[in-house]
Amino acid sequence: MSGESGKPKTPLPGTYLKRDEYMKLPGLIKYKPVARYLFSAGQAQSRFLHGLKEGKILGVMCPSCGRVYVPPRAYCEYCHTPTSEWVELPGTGTIHTAVVSYIATDRSRLEEPEIVGVIRLDAPGYKEDQYEFAGLFHKICGVTPEQVMDGSAIGMRVKPRWKPAEERTGSVTDIECFEPVEG
Amino acid sequence: MERAAIIGVGWYGLRPTTPEVSFREMVFEAATRAYEDAGIDPRQDVDAFLSAQEDFWEGIAIADEFAPEPLGGVLRPTVTVAGDGLQALANAVMLVQTGFFDIVVVEAHGKPSDIASLGEIYEFALDPIHHRPVKPAHPLFMMAFDAQAYMMRTGADPSHLALVAAENRARGLRNPRASYAAKISVDEVLEAETIMDPLTRYDIAGYVDAAIVLVVARESVAKKLSDKPVFIDGIGYATETGTGTLEWHSWGRMPSMRVAAMTAYAQAGIGDPLSSTDFAEVEDRASHYQLIALEELGLAPEDQAHKLYERGEYELDGYYPVNPSGGSLAMGVALEATGLVRLLEAVLQLRGEAGGHQLDGVERAIVASWRGPPTTTSMVAVLSGPEMGF
Amino acid sequence: MRANLHVKDRVGIVGAGMTLFRRRFLETPRELAWEAVKQALDSAGLTLRDIDCVVIGTAPDAFDGIHMNGEYLADGAGGFGKPVDRIYIGGGTGVMVPISAWWHAASGHCNTVLAVAEEKMSHAMPHPQYVFAYIWDPILERPLGPNLIWIFAMEMRRYMHKCGAKKEDIALVSVKNKRNALDHPAAQAAANITVDDVLNSELLVWPVNRLDISPVSDGAVALIIAREKVARRITDSPVWIEGVGFTLDNTHWYNRELGYPRYVEYAARMAYRMAGIERPWKEIDVAEPYDPFDYKELHHIEGLQLAPRCQAWKLLKEGYFDRDGELPTSPSGGLLGVGNPIAAAGLMKVAELFWQLRYEAGKRQVKKPVHKGVAQAWGDLMQAGTVIVLGN
Numbered sequence: 001m002s003g004e005s006g007k008p009k010t011p012l013p014g015t016y017l018k019r020d021e022y023m024k025l026p027g028l029i030k031y032k033p034v035a036r037y038l039f040s041a042g043q044a045q046s047r048f049l050h051g052l053k054e055g056k057i058l059g060v061m062c063p064s065c066g067r068v069y070v071p072p073r074a075y076c077e078y079c080h081t082p083t084s085e086w087v088e089l090p091g092t093g094t095i096h097t098a099v100v101s102y103i104a105t106d107r108s109r110l111e112e113p114e115i116v117g118v119i120r121l122d123a124p125g126y127k128e129d130q131y132e133f134a135g136l137f138h139k140i141c142g143v144t145p146e147q148v149m150d151g152s153a154i155g156m157r158v159k160p161r162w163k164p165a166e167e168r169t170g171s172v173t174d175i176e177c178f179e180p181v182e183g
Numbered sequence: 184m185e186r187a188a189i190i191g192v193g194w195y196g197l198r199p200t201t202p203e204v205s206f207r208e209m210v211f212e213a214a215t216r217a218y219e220d221a222g223i224d225p226r227q228d229v230d231a232f233l234s235a236q237e238d239f240w241e242g243i244a245i246a247d248e249f250a251p252e253p254l255g256g257v258l259r260p261t262v263t264v265a266g267d268g269l270q271a272l273a274n275a276v277m278l279v280q281t282g283f284f285d286i287v288v289v290e291a292h293g294k295p296s297d298i299a300s301l302g303e304i305y306e307f308a309l310d311p312i313h314h315r316p317v318k319p320a321h322p323l324f325m326m327a328f329d330a331q332a333y334m335m336r337t338g339a340d341p342s343h344l345a346l347v348a349a350e351n352r353a354r355g356l357r358n359p360r361a362s363y364a365a366k367i368s369v370d371e372v373l374e375a376e377t378i379m380d381p382l383t384r385y386d387i388a389g390y391v392d393a394a395i396v397l398v399v400a401r402e403s404v405a406k407k408l409s410d411k412p413v414f415i416d417g418i419g420y421a422t423e424t425g426t427g428t429l430e431w432h433s434w435g436r437m438p439s440m441r442v443a444a445m446t447a448y449a450q451a452g453i454g455d456p457l458s459s460t461d462f463a464e465v466e467d468r469a470s471h472y473q474l475i476a477l478e479e480l481g482l483a484p485e486d487q488a489h490k491l492y493e494r495g496e497y498e499l500d501g502y503y504p505v506n507p508s509g510g511s512l513a514m515g516v517a518l519e520a521t522g523l524v525r526l527l528e529a530v531l532q533l534r535g536e537a538g539g540h541q542l543d544g545v546e547r548a549i550v551a552s553w554r555g556p557p558t559t560t561s562m563v564a565v566l567s568g569p570e571m572g573f
Numbered sequence: 574m575r576a577n578l579h580v581k582d583r584v585g586i587v588g589a590g591m592t593l594f595r596r597r598f599l600e601t602p603r604e605l606a607w608e609a610v611k612q613a614l615d616s617a618g619l620t621l622r623d624i625d626c627v628v629i630g631t632a633p634d635a636f637d638g639i640h641m642n643g644e645y646l647a648d649g650a651g652g653f654g655k656p657v658d659r660i661y662i663g664g665g666t667g668v669m670v671p672i673s674a675w676w677h678a679a680s681g682h683c684n685t686v687l688a689v690a691e692e693k694m695s696h697a698m699p700h701p702q703y704v705f706a707y708i709w710d711p712i713l714e715r716p717l718g719p720n721l722i723w724i725f726a727m728e729m730r731r732y733m734h735k736c737g738a739k740k741e742d743i744a745l746v747s748v749k750n751k752r753n754a755l756d757h758p759a760a761q762a763a764a765n766i767t768v769d770d771v772l773n774s775e776l777l778v779w780p781v782n783r784l785d786i787s788p789v790s791d792g793a794v795a796l797i798i799a800r801e802k803v804a805r806r807i808t809d810s811p812v813w814i815e816g817v818g819f820t821l822d823n824t825h826w827y828n829r830e831l832g833y834p835r836y837v838e839y840a841a842r843m844a845y846r847m848a849g850i851e852r853p854w855k856e857i858d859v860a861e862p863y864d865p866f867d868y869k870e871l872h873h874i875e876g877l878q879l880a881p882r883c884q885a886w887k888l889l890k891e892g893y894f895d896r897d898g899e900l901p902t903s904p905s906g907g908l909l910g911v912g913n914p915i916a917a918a919g920l921m922k923v924a925e926l927f928w929q930l931r932y933e934a935g936k937r938q939v940k941k942p943v944h945k946g947v948a949q950a951w952g953d954l955m956q957a958g959t960v961i962v963l964g965n
């Protein structure tokens with residue numbers, strides 16, 4: 001890559017293969033790792049998940065700076081002190097950002113596009129427009145792709161749409177999605 | 184050049200399971216203890232944070248994204264070393280010695296109880312083309328290769344391995360951090376179920392969850408902040424050969440540990456480690472590795488470690504105590520925190536805080552660990568205690 | 574970090590090499606690393622015997638498909654019997670590797686360091702994007718079935734909202750970088766395209782279309798880094814590492830403003846302070862901001878303090894960031910044009926500055942005289958900033 005011309009002295013290495021050439025390579029090894037885990041949710045997230053099962057969004061407050069964390073953590077990342085007081089939030093909030101997805105996790109195309117975004121939750125401990133906020137990443141329903149594209153979705157007031165109590169399992173999916181607050 | 188010193192240590196766990204906490208909460212607990220020990224505020228006083236972790240131990244791709252919050256490293260220089268905690272410590276020493284960083288925090292944790300397919304994860308560390316298709320029955324088969332090669336070379340027999348296993352597990356009885364301590368005889372080790380010939384289940388260490396956090400400071404800063412700094416006189420590490428080239432591995436030896444030791448000794452100005460240091464904490468996740476390591480570290484003449492062992496030279500009241508803590512055989516393997524468990528024990532000894540297994544008048548120690556399949560990367564540190572610093 | 578320190582022993586880059594960047598290679602990850610190392614050694618007239626230490630960078634292990642990837646790559650990266658470290662900070666790894674090599678040398682521990690970054694994404698099945706399913710919080714995020722592009726799209730949407738930028742304004746980054754890459758011999762996605770081509774390419778996650786994104790790539794890059802007295806023996810024109818910075822923000826990216834990357838700002842301020850740079854928008858002559866997505870380059874230009882907030886897209890329209898502009902950005906062609914083998918792509922950006930600052934970039938050489946350059950990468954969950962300032 002050096003020299004006056006900026007051209008390599010020799011062609012750059014690397015043997016490019018087309019997909020079908022690659023798939024026909026002799027001795028090509030297919031391997032699927034067996035990687036299974038039993039993640040301990042820990043003190044803070046466990047209590048949060050129990051709250052979801054009961055249809056509540058719980059936050060936890062840092063005694064030192066007053067931030068309320070959703071999702072809760074056992075410690076304040078800005079003060080490095082244990083968090084203490086638990087608070088139940090109303091669950092309402094505003095859409096911080098939203099997008100329209102036409103693809104799934106494995107990049108296959110979805111039949112119906114899906115809207116997902118970040119919800120800035122109504123929580124004490126933050127100034128309006130502060131860089132940090134209590135919030136969740138979730139699906140958004142009752143909003144059209146056009147509203148996402150023209151920007152009217154951003155700042156929209158939303159609330160959680162809960163699964164029926166008997167179907168809730170203590171998972172973030174106990175909230176089906178966030179939907180616009182009527183009126 | 185100014186040395187680096189450890190001015191704070193904190194640990195959490197060292198138990199086979201820790202279901203009460205997430206890995207992040209475990210790290211937070213260890214960090215809080217380390218900062219208290221050092222008397223520092225992580226949000227004000229620390230110039231960089233280093234964590235040691237591997238994606239597949241965590242079950243998270245790019246696991247380093249979880250490093251900053253529990254350590255107090257949010258919006259601060261924080262980076263991950265994909266290696267043993269001792270490698271992260273070596274990087275912390277380098278950061279301090281650039282002259283730009285006064286205080287650096289090092290963290291390593293392992294939560295093997297969260298891993299439901301530990302054997303398969305080990306298999307995933309094998310070369311995908313040459314070794315995985317062979318489907319070895321036990322992913323740690325290389326340990327047995329090393330044991331066999333070691334015995335052939337030195338004339339040691341399984342009873343020598345059993346002696347290490349029995350002694351280390353017994354030493355752990357005096358160490359409250361040793362979950363796998365046991366009162367067990369050499370015969371019982373030999374007669375136990377064979378996992379991979381010649382290794383029985385007592386020859387191979389169990390697993391523990393643990394988080395360890397260290398506060399490392401530049402020498403002059405350390406002396407100001409701490410009345411019990413433990414100095415890092417030298418630290419070295421080296422990688423032997425990649426996982427795809429087992430054919431090149433020197434079975435029954437650890438050439439990477441020899442290189443790492445030479446580096447650490449040269450930095451520390453040590454010629455003969457046996458006379459210049461007082462004890463060692465040496466990685467022993469299978470019993471024979473302690474014997475191999477003693478030779479590679481220059482703490483035993485070539486092929487003689489097992490004989491010196493038989494004569495009791497490495498006992499707590501012997502000529503040169505090795506693994507007073509009980510080593511990994513008694514304390515368990517904490518994945519990438521394993522090296523820092525050895526280091527933690529050495530630091531507590533040098534500070535006189537080891538408790539029931541405290542050695543008398545120890546001033547200088549060697550800490551050695553390794554990781555890989557098989558023993559690919561080794562790390563060696565030479566530490567000296569508080570009174571050596573003045 | 575201490576500032577205004579009198580540095581007695583500088584650290585310089587003395588050689589660079591890379592492979593082609595392509596979607597699919599015959600070579601194994603280890604062989605790719607070796608090819609890049611060989612090129613770098615040859616360019617400096619050195620052999621492996623001259624190398625003391627090795628720093629390796631790769632992003633998630635799942636791409637190369639091996640646990641303990643540093644150990645696996647050690648042979649190919651020239652690490653046999655040497656101190657080898659693998660450093661990682663997600664997508665920020667490519668720029669972190671030379672930062673780490675810097676401290677290996679600046680501390681006096683190593684006289685010469687090989688900084689090697691490699692990524693082989695193409696062999697992940699069914700699609701490399703699937704690997705990214707595992708970067709999310711296993712309890713709070715993975716159950717929602719996220720795709721990596723979501724998070725970028727959310728950030729891009731927020732940037733558009735905050736800064737009043739439209740999709741067509743942002744697409745210009747892709748047009749510029751793919752055009753720049755036409756002159757790069759390693760380039761995988763070089764092209765003369767228009768804004769309309771970007772807008773009309775496959776819609777993935779609105780506002781992200783396929784041509785807003787860099788491609789899936791395999792490739793490797795290597796640099797040779799040396800302490801001053803050694804560097805001067807190797808070459809008359811080392812390129813000095815004048816400042817380094819790295820920052821991680823919190824893991825909870827959905828608890829933060831997505832319109833501005835404060836972690837890049839923090840990392841940049843650290844690097845500038847070390848380099849003695851007070852007005853980066855005046856003092857930096859050429860920049861390689863990280864551009865896995867087109868809006869990211871604008872986001873990062875602002876984080877790097879090279880443009881006022883929300884002004885980058887307007888300056889872009891005026892040609893300010895073109896190769897013959899006031900402040901050329903991504904003259905290499907960036908990740909959008911040259912390709913994005915994650916860690917290797919970041920290191921490619923540092924290699925480009927090395928060539929630019931030695932006036933060896935050929936047709937890619939920027940028009941203005943160059944004294945100082947900055948390269949930056951980003952990574953993890955919208956949280957990592959890595960910044961390096963080089964000077965000639």
Ligand SMILES: [Zn+2]
Nearest residue numbers: 062065076079
């Ligand atoms: Zn707080």
